[in-house]
Every structure is written in structure tokens, then in C-alpha cells.
Amino acid sequence: xxxxxxxxxxxxxxxxxxxxxxxxxxxxxxxxxxxxxxxxxxxxxxxxxxxxxxxxxxxxxxxxxxxxxxxxxxxxxxxxxxxxxxxxxxxxxxxxxxxxxxxxxxxxxxxxxxxxxxxxxxxxxxxxxxxxxxxxxxxxxxxxxxxxxxxxxxxxxxxxxxxxxxxxxxxxxxxxxxxxxxxxxxxxxxxxxxxxxxxxxxxxxxxxxxxxxxxxxxxxxxxxxxxxxxxxxxxxxxxxxxxxxxxxxxxxxxxxxxxxxxxxxxxxxxxxxxxxxxxxxxxxxxxxxxxxxxxxxxxxxxxxxxxxxxxxxxxxxxxxxxxxxxxxxxxxxxxxxxxxxxxxxxxxxxxxxxxxxxxxxxxxxxxxxxxxxxxxxxxxxxxxxxxxxxxxxxxxxxxxxxxxxxxxxxxxxxxxxxxxxxxxxxxxxxxxxxxxxxxxxxxxxxxxxxxxxxxxxxxxxxxxxxxxxxxxxxxxxxxxxxxxxxxxxxxxxxxxxxxxxxxxxxxxxxxxxxxxxxxxxxxxxxxxxxxxxxxxxxxxxxxxxxxxxxxxxxxxxxxxxxxxxxxxxxxxxxxxxxxxxxxxxxxxxxxxxxxxxxxxxxxxxxxxxxxxxxxxxxxxxxxxxxxxxxxxxxxxxxxxxxxxxxxxxxxxxxxxxxxxxxxxxxxxxxxxxxxxxxxxxxxxxxxxxxxxxxxxxxxxxxxxxxxxxxxxxxxxxxxxxxxxxxxxxxxxxxxxxxxxxxxxxxxxxxxxxxxxxxxxxxxxxxxxxxxxxxxxxxxxxxxxxxxxxxxxxxxxxxxxxxxxxxxxxxxxxxxxxxxxxxxxxxxxxxxxxxxxxxxxxxxxxxxxxxxxxxxxxxxxxxxxxxxxxxxxxxxxxxxxxxxxxxxxxxxxxxxxxxxxxxxxxxxxxxxxxxxxxxxxxxxxxxxxxxxxxxxxxxxxxxxxxxxx
Ligand code: SF4
Ligand code: SF4
Ligand code: SF4
Ligand code: FES
Numbered sequence: 020x021x022x023x024x025x026x027x028x029x030x031x032x033x034x035x036x037x038x039x040x041x042x043x044x045x046x047x048x049x050x051x052x053x054x055x056x057x058x059x060x061x062x063x064x065x066x067x068x069x070x071x072x073x074x075x076x077x078x079x080x081x082x083x084x085x086x087x088x089x090x091x092x093x094x095x096x097x098x099x100x101x102x103x104x105x106x107x108x109x110x111x112x113x114x115x116x117x118x119x120x121x122x123x124x125x126x127x128x129x130x131x132x133x134x135x136x137x138x139x140x141x142x143x144x145x146x147x148x149x150x151x152x153x154x155x156x157x158x159x160x161x162x163x164x165x166x167x168x169x170x171x172x173x174x175x176x177x178x179x180x181x182x183x184x185x186x187x188x189x190x191x192x193x194x195x196x197x198x199x200x201x202x203x204x205x206x207x208x209x210x211x212x213x214x215x216x217x218x219x220x221x222x223x224x225x226x227x228x229x230x231x232x233x234x235x236x237x238x239x240x241x242x243x244x245x246x247x248x249x250x251x252x253x254x255x256x257x258x259x260x261x262x263x264x265x266x267x268x269x270x271x272x273x274x275x276x277x278x279x280x281x282x283x284x285x286x287x288x289x290x291x292x293x294x295x296x297x298x299x300x301x302x303x304x305x306x307x308x309x310x311x312x313x314x315x316x317x318x319x320x321x322x323x324x325x326x327x328x329x330x331x332x333x334x335x336x337x338x339x340x341x342x343x344x345x346x347x348x349x350x351x352x353x354x355x356x357x358x359x360x361x362x363x364x365x366x367x368x369x370x371x372x373x374x375x376x377x378x379x380x381x382x383x384x385x386x387x388x389x390x391x392x393x394x395x396x397x398x399x400x401x402x403x404x405x406x407x408x409x410x411x412x413x414x415x416x417x418x419x420x421x422x423x424x425x426x427x428x429x430x431x432x433x434x435x436x437x438x439x440x441x442x443x444x445x446x447x448x449x450x451x452x453x454x455x456x457x458x459x460x461x462x463x464x465x466x467x468x469x470x471x472x473x474x475x476x477x478x479x480x481x482x483x484x485x486x487x488x489x490x491x492x493x494x495x496x497x498x499x500x501x502x503x504x505x506x507x508x509x510x511x512x513x514x515x516x517x518x519x520x521x522x523x524x525x526x527x528x529x530x531x532x533x534x535x536x537x538x539x540x541x542x543x544x545x546x547x548x549x550x551x552x553x554x555x556x557x558x559x560x561x562x563x564x565x566x567x568x569x570x571x572x573x574x575x576x577x578x579x580x581x582x583x584x585x586x587x588x589x590x591x592x593x594x595x596x597x598x599x600x601x602x603x604x605x606x607x608x609x610x611x612x613x614x615x616x617x618x619x620x621x622x623x624x625x626x627x628x629x630x631x632x633x634x635x636x637x638x639x640x641x642x643x644x645x646x647x648x649x650x651x652x653x654x655x656x657x658x659x660x661x662x663x664x665x666x667x668x669x670x671x672x673x674x675x676x677x678x679x680x681x682x683x684x685x686x687x688x689x690x691x692x693x694x695x696x697x698x699x700x701x702x703x704x705x706x707x708x709x710x711x712x713x714x715x716x717x718x719x720x721x722x723x724x725x726x727x728x729x730x731x732x733x734x735x736x737x738x739x740x741x742x743x744x745x746x747x748x749x750x751x752x753x754x755x756x757x758x759x760x761x762x763x764x765x766x767x768x769x770x771x772x773x774x775x776x777x778x779x780x781x782x783x784x785x786x787x788x789x790x791x792x793x794x795x796x797x798x799x800x801x802x803x804x805x806x807x808x809x810x811x812x813x814x815x816x817x818x819x820x821x822x823x824x825x826x827x828x829x830x831x832x833x834x835x836x837x838x839x840x841x842x843x844x845x846x847x848x849x850x851x852x853x854x855x856x857x858x859x860x861x862x863x864x865x866x867x868x869x870x871x872x873x874x875x876x877x878x879x880x881x882x883x884x885x886x887x888x889x890x891x892x893x894x895x896x897x898x899x900x901x902x903x904x905x906x907x908x909x910x911x912x913x914x915x916x917x918x919x920x921x922x923x924x925x926x927x928x929x930x931x932x933x934x935x936x937x938x939x940x941x942x943x944x945x946x947x948x949x950x951x952x953x954x955x956x957x958x959x960x961x962x963x964x965x966x967x
Contacts, residue, residue, distance in 0.1 A: 269715025356383025364711025382638030398568025404805025419548030425557020645676030
């Protein structure tokens, strides 16, 4: 194994179709028009010395090291900023150029510490490389004059240092922050000799606008910006390409290693989802994988009030098998089930649903996608014929209008947000539909054309009002509808949306959005060119989540914004493998590839392959399992990678469900909240310890590769196989690639997928089969998967969750950049410095009415429960709306959320809860106890009485 070095071509590629032929150092080169001389030379294998250029950034031309001579032209132009021209004759290596370059390098080195032997970048420093490349042998200027060698190091960021004494002011960091990340946190202050890199207004990095994405660190050619992990451990010696295990963007990384220790994670330029960029979580927040809280030994106990007892794998797995068989014998085949997680690989998920269907003999399998994007699956399958987003991420570069609804990409999907911001800076128009003024509404060099601050719970009303404008103002793309959609359904839908009660003027009273804003946004979406919709859990986690997804699909079909690059309907998936969890058949009613369990052909195929008879009735969903447990008919569950107690709504009900079970088996990295109710704990492995695949929000199947052995001795898939075998179920695999082979063999949209293909292509987007052997970046190009697109009438039905005198405010929720979901991983990293508690955002007007000031403790109460957290007084939320995140178990936001759920999929209505906020003296007793116990690194049972 060796370190993977990706070629740096110096400047970005040109996309021009026309080619140009020229001669460089006697070699004939043909490249696209617009290519820089530097890149053309690299194509011919000629490395022109460079410092300020790198191919992730536009050429800047400041260092003067890349000079070349061009026949017939005076001077020595910079090759990074000079485009190729037909017939050009270029020399990159002449005596004059050598001398000039040495002179430039001499000046750099004369103001640079010569501590190469002890520098953390030794061996990975472009300045060092260039000194060698230009043949620098002496520096005539000493350190006697003015220099920057005593400049003070900034170590404020937990993950990287800034040592200005080593800075050559090449601006790569500043440009990376602007062009790649889009945060504009850095500037070059001063001029000439005085110029220096500055974060914010000469602030420490950690206090500036910096979001710690690390793009500047990656771009820096010297040790000025340097990962602390490299300073601590030393330079890596080999790398393995794998996939981030946090969000649904699915960024590819090189895990750079020394032995089995991760030195750093470097975003992989060939990664098609992230194109060499990352956010703070993927690049830096991997320390949880070796955190001391990791449980590394299996544990069992008779009762949940007993202490845990460490046991061997054999004993733990034997207990699971014997208990599950006992329960089935005593209570019936349907008394047990399995829950998989969107954090698991596709292969792990496939095995769990196979264990349940073929081994347990029922369909009681569900996934946490139930509580996030199940409405996407149902809504898009009904309208388009397939349960997935329509585009690849590259598509956004061709959008003219971008609609973001119920999503906060800069926090939730930061790397995709950077690509979206780039397109917005380049001229696309933005419509934000969200109760809260998310960052995208206004940030450096990005401003939404329209922000529709709708009341939580009124998505369907507003989406239908947008459709009203499109239909009544003659903005429908009739040719598209005629050619591609079911016409009867379209007519019924058009008549429905055209009714006066769906007009923006009528909906203004319901949604709080001024009618003219709805009208203008609808016109822009329908007439502004390629228009793409991106949406998140602010659409799905509602009692009408599925209806809202269908309303979005209706808009795209009515305007013809589907079936080509730049347009489409794009769910921004929350977790790393939400898409995969759904694809892999982990819902109780569907096999892999979204085939219903009552589909005779699919069921017979699995029955023949697995040698069993399968149940043709859908099994229990997670909420049904909990209800059945309380009723006494459901007694045992195997949960892999999901913390249901913390992440599902109405905590008290969830807890009651678990307490009623006889064998709860939790497989996870840490003793999570659900483990408080478990009888068997099986220690899981982190993404660094496993082979497999994740499927991201653009249906891209990415490889996850093992960079270190499982610290517990068994990979997660091996645990499932061991349970199956101990229960007497026929299940044998030697490697996850064989599981993928079975997935491919049984799933029409995956027939072309194999580990060999993924290794060869890097990744593929399903459908990948005979029709599309290289995968499918954009769906529904020549026709919808279901044949003709189906319009659905989207009647707005207000949620039963209503405000009133007791609970006059509406609570909605979301994520923050530095933390991830319930925080089990990110809370065990230095990311906590940015968000060490969840706070409640409240509008100044509502705060004043209640005598609440910034930072005060407030009691947040709904009709099902109450919790306490600090207030943040801000006009980011509208009057009548409060907002919080849900990353910390201490705040237990789900103590207040209700059991209302989506009519079609049971996805909980997390985004609308009627609440009251009142001043409080401080955290409640259970919170104080919880904090004290956590500080002692102890673990207590969840405060089940908190809601009372
Ligand atoms: S910090 Fe690094 S990238 Fe930024 S100007 Fe200095 S040397 Fe260049
Ligand atoms: S870490 Fe990212 S946000 Fe911070 S200064 Fe560097 S590029 Fe900008
Ligand atoms: S958390 Fe998401 S955006 Fe950040 S690096 Fe991981 S996959 Fe990429
Ligand atoms: S690399 Fe061309 S001027 Fe710096």
C-alpha cells in the first residue's frame, strides 16, 4: 500500500468543445480551447514549476514561478494565466527562465524559516519541492533585513494551525475559502511586504466566520495551514479511498494512514459527489471512532435494571438466538423484528432484512428512513415511478433557478451547498421556502430572489398556490405535459389548483406568506430557465409529507423541469445511507428495488434463492412495533445502528414500548439511549473498520473501505451472519462483495453493480444494469420510469396539531453544521466547541411578551411533555415560531414532539409541534442529574418521567 498522489494540473479543465494544437518543448499537444499553458504542459507530462496555482482554483498569476517563453511573443508570461492558442510554440525550460525562477525562489526562501527537518510538512511541501525543482542552491539574502519569522502562530482552531511565519502569501487559502467553500472568511490584509493572510478582521480562526471546512488547509502549499493531527503523528505513509459516514452528500476521502492510525482525511478529487471538497465533519470529526466511550466487548443482562456483564461473542450471539427462538415459540412468529439504520452499509442492511424475512419468517423490518424520507419514497414512486432523486450533484451547475424548500443545505449538506453557492454566485436565482431565515437567504455574495417564510405545516398549501399561479397565468409547459404525462390526471389537477381557494391570496391567510411573494416565486420558477427543486426534512416530516413531495413533483412536471441536467426534484437525504437503506428493502412492505412483498414474481424469486417460504403481508413499522409491544404481542427486536429512544417522537411512548419487550438487542458503537432498555449489547464497528457501500442522495453507490481492522473483532455484517447461523438460518458470505453480488442478482436496478465495477469507475448511480451499464446520472430523460408522469391532486389538510391558548407557538427543528443527528459521534469530537448545547430560537416579540432574554433558561412544553433549554432571541424565526436543534440528549427535544405522522408512511410530524415557552430557573432536575452523570462518564437510564 502506498500514498495516493492525485495529479495537480495547476488550473481547472476547460469544458470547451473546440480543440487547439500547439507545441510545448517540442511535443505536440492538443487540448480544449481555453486550457492554460500550464495544464496543457501537464497533459504532455511537463511539470512547470508553480506555487500559487492549483487545479481546484482559478488561475491567479501571483507567484511568477511558472514563467514560459512563447515564440514570437515578448517577455515571459505566466503559464497558469495564459491560455493556449493554435500553433503556439512554447518553451518551459530555458536558461533565462531557470535564472528568473531561481531569483523568485530565492526571495521566498529568504523570508522562510529553514527548519525543514523538523517541519510537519517535511516531504509534503510544495515550497520545498519547488526549491528542488528550480535547482536553488544558495540564498544570497540573509535574515538580517525585515522578515516575518517571528509572526505568532494561531492555534485556536481545534483541528489546524496557522503559522504565518511560513506563509508565502500565495492566496490559495483565500481563494479556496471563496471559490470552493464560498464562505469568504479570509482576506489578504495590507500591501506589498506588509500583506498577510487574515481570518475575519484579524481574528483568531476560531472566532472568525470560518466554518472549518479545511479547504484552505488542503490548498496551502506550505506548512502555514496544517492539520494538528499531522503535527502530532507525522506524515502518512499509505492511503485508502473511502466514503464519509455522516451525511447524504457522500463525500469521498483518502484516509491517509500510518499503520492502522488515521493521520488525516483528505477529500478525494476524483470523488464525484464532492470533487475534492468536504465539511468539518468528514474531514476532521473522525476521532469518535477511537473514543474511550466505544464499547468493544459484547454484554448481556437478564433485566434492564441489572448491571451489564461482558461476555464472549459466542455467549452474546447464543443469547440472542435462544431468546428470539423462545419468544417466537411462546408468542408467535411475528413477535420479533429487526430495525436497520441509514448509517449501516447497503450490505449490512440487506442482511438484516434477509434475516428478518427469511429467518424470522415475517416482514417486521424497518429503518430510520421511516422517520425522515419515507414520504419521498412514496411520493416520487407514485408520480414518477421511482423512489429517488432525479439528478446528480453536477446538475446544479446548469440550473438557472434553484428552489430550496424545507432544507438548510449550508448546515445539513454543506459540500453540496458549496456547489450550489458557486452556481448562485455565477448567476442562478434562488427561491427559499422555509419558516426560518436560513443562511442561504442572505450570505456573502448570495442573496435569495424570494424568501417565502411560511408557517410550519403549510407546505402543501403554498406549493399548491404556486401551481395555481402556473396554471392560471398560462405558464404550463403544455408540450411537455402532452408528451410525457397522464393527461386525465393533469386535467383533474389543473382544475383543482385553479380553484380560487388555492390562489395565493386565499393561501396568504393560511400560510402567512404574502400573496405577491408566492406569485413572483411561481413566475420565476416557471419561466426562469432550468429550474431545480431541492428539499429536505422540512417537507417530509409532516402529517402531509407525502402530499408535499407529490406537490413538488407536480410543479416539476407542469413546467417541464424534469428529465435533463439543471432541473429535477432532489431530496437532500439526511444520513449517509438513507437512500441505500430504502433501496435495500428495509421497509416492511418492500423487497430491494421497491418491489412490494405481495408481488408474486419478486417473492417467488427470493423464495427460490433463499429456500424458504416468505410472508406476503407487510410487517410492522417501527411505531407499530412499539404499539404492539405495549399491547403485549411484540417481544423482541434486533436494532443495528439506530437510537430509536433519542430519535423517534414522543419519547415516553417509545420508552414504554421498549420496557414492554423481553429481548432488546442493540448493536452500536456506544451505549446509546436505546441501550438503556437493551438486554444484549453487541459492539459495532465504525466506518473505518468495514468494507461495504453507501448510496448517497444522488443514488451514487460509493465504496466504503476498511482502513483498520474491527476493534471488536467482528465486522457488523459478520455479527448478523453469526446470529442467523446460530438460529439455524442458512447464510454464508466470506466478504461483503458477495452480499453485493446477491443484491445485484436479485435487484433489477442493481444488476450491473459489483465491487469490481465500483473499483474501476469510482462510483455508479443506479439504475445500473444492462440498459445503463455505467449508471444513470439523470433520471426520466426519455420517459418516466412509470411510463407517463402522474399528477396528483394535493388537497391541503391542516395538521391536527393546532396552536391554542395553552400552546400558542409552533416548534420546528433542524440541524447545525458541526453536529450530526443525535450527536453520538460528533459530541465525541472537538466539534462540541461550536455547539455544546441545543438552544431555542425565539423571535424578539415572543421573547419580550414572556419576559425572556438572550441566554435565559426557558421551559419548552407541549401537550405530551416538557424540557428546558436556553433561549436565543433572534428574528431568524418569524413571530409565533420557535426553533431548535436535536443533537444533545440533555435537551431531549423529542420529549415534546407528538405522535402525529404522515398519512401515507407514518413519518413523524417532527416539524410542527404546538408549544408554550416560559421562563425557567434552570435545567430541570433530570437534566442536572444527567449532566452530572455524563461528566463522570457514567450512564443512566433515560429520565422517563421528564414529560410528566
Ligand atoms: S496560508 Fe498557505 S495558502 Fe494561504 S497564502 Fe499563506 S502559504 Fe498561501
Ligand atoms: S477552513 Fe474553510 S471556511 Fe475556514 S478559512 Fe479555511 S476555507 Fe475558509
Ligand atoms: S458530512 Fe456530508 S458534506 Fe460533510 S464531509 Fe461528510 S458527506 Fe461530505
Ligand atoms: S503558478 Fe503561475 S504565477 Fe504562480
